[in-house]
Every structure is written in C-alpha cells, then in structure tokens.
Amino acid sequence: MEVKLLTRIKVSDISKEVEQLVKLSVRDLMTLPPPYDKPGMEPEMTEPKSEWRSRYATDLDGYVGIDIPWRPQSKEEEEKLVQRFLEGLNKLLSVEGNWTFLQPLLLSLEYCAKCQTCSEACPIYVSSGRKEIYRPTYRSEVLRRIWKKYLTNSGRIFSEDIELNARTILRLGELAYRCTICRRCTQTCPLGLDNGLITHEIRKLFSSELGIAPKPLHEQGAMQHLKIGSSTGMTPEGFKDIVRFIEEDIKEKYGKSIKIPVDEKGADILLIHNAGEYLSWPENPAAFAIIFEEAGLSWTLSSQPVGYDAVNYGVWYDDVMLARIALKHIEIARKLDVKKIVIGECGHAHKALTVVADRVLFDDYNIPRESFLPILWDLVEKNKLNLDPSRNDFPVTLHDPCNIVRLMGIVKPQRNILQKICPQFREMNPSGVYNYCCGGGSGFAIMQSMNFPEWRSKVASRMKFKQILEAFKDTVQDPKIPKYVCAPCSNCKGALRDMLEHYQATSRYNIQYGGLADLVVNAMVDLKSPYLEFLK
Amino acid sequence: MSLTEALLTSTYFTILVFAAGLIYVWIKWSRKPLHLRWELYPVPHEPGRTHYGGSYMEEVDWSISKPSKSLIEELKEMLKEMLFLKRVYMYNRPLWYLTFLFHGGIYMILLWFASLLVNSLTTVYLFESAAKTTFIEYLIIFFGYTGVFATTIGAVGLLVKRIVDSSMREYTSKVDYFNLSLILVVLITGLAALGLDPFFEIARKYMMSIVSFQITSSVKLPPITTLHIVLLQLLWIYIPYSKMSHFLGKWFTYHKVLWDDEPNIRGGRIEYRVKEVVRGYKIPWGGPHMKKDRSWLENASEVE
DSSP: OOOOOOOOOOGGGGGOOOSOSOOOOGGGSOOOOTTTTSTTSSOOOOOOOGGGGGTSOOTTTSOOSOOSOOOOOSHHHHHHHHHHHHHHHHHHTSHHHHTTTHHHHHHHHHHOOOOOTTGGGOHHHHHTTSOGGGSHHHHHHHHHHHHHHHHOHHHHHHTOSOOOOHHHHHHHHHHTTSOOOOOHHHHHOTTOOOHHHHHHHHHHHHHHHHOOOOTTTIIIIIIHHHHHSOTTOOOHHHHHHHHHHHHHHHHHHHOOOOOOOBSOTTOSEEEEOOHHHHHHOTHHHHHHHHHHHHHTOOEEBOOSTTTTOOOOTHHHHOHHHHHHHHHHHHHHHHHHTOSEEEEOSOHHHHIIIIIGGGGGOOGGGOOOEEEHHHHHHHHHHTTOSOBOGGGGOSOEEEOOOTTTTTTTOOOHHHHHHHHHHOTTEEOOSSOGGGOOOOSOGGGGGGOOSTTHHHHIIIIITHHHHHHHHHHTTTTTTOTTSOEEEEOOSHHHHHHHHHHHHHTTHHHHHOEEEEOHHHHHHHTBTTOSSOSSGGGO | OOHHHHHHHHHHHHHHHHHHHHHHHHHHHHTSOOOOOOOOSOOTTSTTTTTTTOOGGGSTTTTTSOOOOOHHHHHHHHHHHHHHOHHHHHHOHHHHHHHHHHHHHHHHHHHHHHHHHHHHHIIIIIOOOHHHHHHHHHHHHHHHHHHHHHHHHHHHHHHHHHHHOHHHHTTOOHHHHHHHHHHHHHHHHHHHHHHHOTTOHHHHHHHHHHHHTSOOTTOOOOHHHHHHHHHHHHHHHHGGGSGGGHHHHHHHHIIIIITOOOOOOTTSHHHHHHHHHHHHOBOOOOSTTOOTTSBHHHHHHOOO
C-alpha cells in the first residue's frame, strides 16, 4: 500500500528544542481496506493534555507510554538525568551488568550497515505512514551515536552527530515504548542484527539504573506480581474464589461437574494461566479445565502467590525481574512435585519461562516447561475429545502470537487443530513466523494510561486490523455472520479487544475474538449449549 | 632495501597482521559471556521443520529426547545468505542489484587471489606445465576482470545510493563513508594498475615473489601499482577492526544468537556456564529494586 512520505526527521533531531518531534494524524496513517477505507470510519487522533507536558515526556509524538512523572524540574535534575543515563549505558555494555545480552547487543550496535532493509518489515513504521521516528533503526542509531560519541575513542575522533541532553533521554525513553519487540525487522536483516533487542536493552537501562518503566509493567506489574501474587492484584483467596465460580459456571451452563484440581501434589502437569484470563476471559481457563478433565490428564493449578499467574513482565524490560519471577514459578512447581510446567494461552509467558529464562536455571530448578499447544493437538489428533467441527462453522482466522510462533517456532499444532475443527478456517497474510504483531506486544496491551491506548489501537494494532479485515473480506460487511479471530494469547486478546472496540468492528461487522481452547470446547458434542457467547 | 623489497616485506607483515586481527575479532566475540536464549524462527537446522519455521518445541515432552539438528540445512541457509545475499534480495531488491555486484565482485577478487596463489605455488614448488599455466592464466584473467569491474561498479553504486537516498544518508556515519571511500580508492588504483598490466603478468610475478620468498629480478612495479599495493595492505590491516569484518560478526549473529536454540540440559555444558555467571557476576545496577553489588543469583532469589 503506497503511503506518501512526509518531511524527514534526522537522527540528531532527537535532542531538538521543540515541544513535540512528530504530530500524528489519521490522514497520514496507512489506509485500511474496506469498509474502513472511507472517511469517518475511525475516530480522529487527540492532543495530549497540556498539564501532561510538564511532568511526562510528551516531546516525542504527544503520547505517553511511561506514565510516571519523570521529567526533570530543574537544570540540576536534567544534568543528573544525563549523568545517570551515561552510567547506566556503561553498565549496559559491561559483562557484570549485562552478561545476559551483551554479545547480541554489541553485535547489533557494531555492525549495522544502515541499509534500512528492516524498515518495511515493521508494522508500526509502515502503519504510521512511515514516520521516521518509528523506523526500526532510528532508536538504535540514537543509542549507537550516544555510545560512540560519549563512551568510545572512535566516536570522539569522528564526532558523531548527536547531542545528549535531557530531552534526548526523555524522547529515547518514550521511543523504547514505540516498538513491540516483535522482531520482524530482525528476520529481514542481512547481518542478523536485532533492533528489537536494542529496544529491549534501552528499556533495561532505564529500568535497572534509573528505575524508570511504565507503571503497568513494573510497579503495578512485575513488582505487584512478586509481592501480592499476581500482576492483576489477585490474591490467593481471590484466585480460589474464581476457581469455585468457574466450576459452578461450567456446571450451570454446560451441565458438566468438574472439580478443578488446585495444589495437587505429584500431578504430571502444573498448568499456569495468565491471571488476566480469570478476570477478563474466565471462559478460557474453564475451557482448559473441561478439556483436561475430559482427556483424563493428571494436572493441577497452583494457588500459591505467583503460581497462579504465568505472566513475566520482566521479559519486556528488566532481566533481573525476569529471573525473579521465573525462579518463583519453578519453585512452586518443585514444591508441588510436578513433572512439568505447562503454560496456557499467554505468549510472553511461553517465551519467558520456556526459552529466555532457560539460562538462569540449574540443578533442581531446571525442570521441563512446555507449551499447551502440542498437548492440545495431541488430544485432538488422537480423538480424546469428542468434537463436531460443524459447531464451528463460521469464518475463523488465526492470529499468531509473536512470542509463541516467531520466537519459539511453535507453528503447526494450532493450525492442525483449527484445520480439524473449523471448516471455514483461513490464514491471515502473512502468517506463521512472518505474522504481524497484534500491537499489544511487549507490554502494550496492559499499558492503559493516558493517551497510550489510542496510539496502540491507531498505530501499533493497525496492521493487524488490516490483516483481519482482509482475512474476512468475503463476509466482513455482513454483520449476520460472526467472524472469529482466534488468538491463543491473553495479551493479544487484550489488544484485539481494544482494537475491535476502537474501530467498532464487533458492533458494526460482528468480528469476534477469543482463545483456541474456547473453540475446541465449542466443538465438543456433549455440551448442552454453545460455548462461545456470541453464538448463544 | 629496494622499494619492491620493502613492499614485499610489508606484504608478509600485512598477511600476519590481517590474520592476527581476524583471530583477535574471533576471540573477542567468542569470549563474550553466555547470553540468554534469544533465537528467532525460522531456525534452519530443525529437521523437517525449516520450511515453515517450526521448532522442537512443537512436540509434547520435547525435553525428554535431545532435539536433533541438521547441519546441512544450516549450511544451506548460510550459503544462500553468504553467496546470494538472500535477505537483501527478498526484502530490499533495489539495493540488492548493487550490493550483489559489490559482494559478488569481492568473491571474484578473492578467487583471483586464489588462482594467482595456486599458479605461483605450482610453478615455484611443483612443475611448470604449459597446459596448466594456460588454464590458470585464463582463470586469473576472468576472475580479475569480472571481480574488479563488478566490485567497482557496485561500490560506486552503493556510495551514490547512500548519498542520494535520504533514508540511508541520514544514518550513514563518517566512518561508513570513510570505509566505502577507502575501498573505492583501492579499486580505482587497482584499475589504473590493471591498465598497465592487462594480462596480470606483473601480478603473477609479484605473487611468485611472495610464495618463493625472494624478489624475482623481473618484478618492476609501476608507481601506481606500488600505491595500489600499499593502499590494499592498509585496507587489509584495517578490515578486522572495522565494520568490514561483518563476515565474522555474521557468524555470531546467526549461529550464536538467532539460531542458538540449544536447551539447557541438566548436568550439561550450558548449565555449568549458567552456574558460573549467576553466581560469579555482581549486579552493578543502581535502580531502587536492585540489590547492588550482590550476585545475580542473590538478586533473583530474594525480593524485598
């Protein structure tokens, strides 16, 4: 899709004394396919409130991702911010501070050829109408130039074109939250360099040294997770109440008496869901309970703090927080003496515990961790569940959560299931490991402060919305036909929920969304009523 | 010492410094500590799954059986990237025409070096057969001409593109321009030298002097050829310390990061290294949630 190029912004402009570097407008954004190709189909973009400007970093694009008041209020505070940032950068490039990603970070900083091959792979850059600040190489080049100029001899000799002042840091901090770390750009890099990783590393510098991170990720997220038991604020008692409610609901609505196992020692599987599911989409953990019981699996949930919430927000911004949460998950599994941990429909939890945290575990802590997807496919393939595909006879498409697919290579099981139980299943384009992010990745789905959700739905989720409209182009304009976006990830569902609401796609065109387990249960023949709400 | 002798001596020096530089770069990247897993699919060594980007994690209980790897699949992908610049071809076609000429030309020049070397070694140490000599001489001429012209056209094109295309210009640093300009100067002096030695007779004699460790009396280098050799030597010495060593860096970005899906098996090599890093390194971070100067393990296990 051709989008007119706008006035170019230079890398060095990041430190410019202007109120706002970029102003977004719906006219500039990537055009959406029918029926959203007409004017007035989506709300206009709003201005940031004037009072935000004195406390937050609205200097970048007017949107606020970092919702803690961190703008320096005096010259001294500005100087201190610059000094602490440089100290943090030094630590980020040290073995002690950053053994976790030092090699990939330095490789990505040293070898970029500035060929811009990665730009067109980025859904945010393209959706924004190719705004320069969102180009995958923009924030990387800012960091690279600061590093070269202020911390290396070659940079001093060749004098890199960048000025490090408080405004540079404020904008760079926000810019680290304009990339979902989907790493689509990395797939296209001829040198194998990783601008998504550089985003991750900038976030880490801000968090680990300066204590600056969006509240939903750190203070209300990872910290609350460790202190209370869940990033949602759910306590163990609250969790047990919800489990009881789910049991009653299953019996009342679907006529099945199920006792959901909680804290059962010696079970084969410890199943951990994203706790957001219990609050926003309890039908998903309920579907798992129905499937696992039907299949006769030996499994349990945990009611221990942290053990009932699979999320690990540390994976998005802070390695120490990642390790803390991962160790807690493992500790709970050990106490329950389970054979393995299985992660429910939560993409980043998959990647965090199975892959990224793999290299902080050892001895008794090194216990198997797996995705639910191969298990679910195994049950469907072996006909352990009595399924009738005609119950799912409506258009279904699959959203691939980046963390499960591109970053873990789990591609086929979910497709195999959908092909077997959904007669009208169709792929998005592109799909599989080349999918587009939902726009909620790397914490965006839970960042609901100020005007950030508007930016997310308009820019970050725009490409996914375009894909959804294209996948359903045969029926999209017929609201009588329900269309289902299957998203086996809690955060993706959160982003889809907000996106569909923003564009009023459910009320106008009957585009629905939900998990994979829900679809499987909907196809079970002995259910007395449809499982999916929109079919009732 | 004559100028030619000095040049010959500096050639040996260049070869040694270049080799030492590459070893240094290799060691520099190899010695970086164990990093967390950060692979990206498709990972091309998954047998039967490469074509769609699948992994061993698609299997139930994958951790019980050791995942198998296909080295051939990995090499195939590596060669496609090295020889044909697959990703630029797929995702940035306008640039590919230029960069393929440039890199393809460099490969030809390397083959030219190799054929000169083979020719000299066989002539000096083995035999001098007319048939062999003629064949290798043809190869030398073929590789030499295609290499120098393709590389020069590619380098000029890349430089022009970098200057004309604003999305590249804004990001290109002075060092990037310096690197490309240095290569171009070497190529232009090489073309001038070629004009004086169209059948590579001087080049063959010079290479023979190198492999025989003695100055062949008939080697008379024109000034432009001398300048070319000096610049070429400087380029070779500089390569390992510049971005031009990306042919080594690329090994690490792909094989040691993006394709590194090796699981941490209990009692295995990785687990041993994990223990070292989490116990050995102390956190220098100053954030309020950090326990500064305490080990990674202490930081990860205790939360206030």
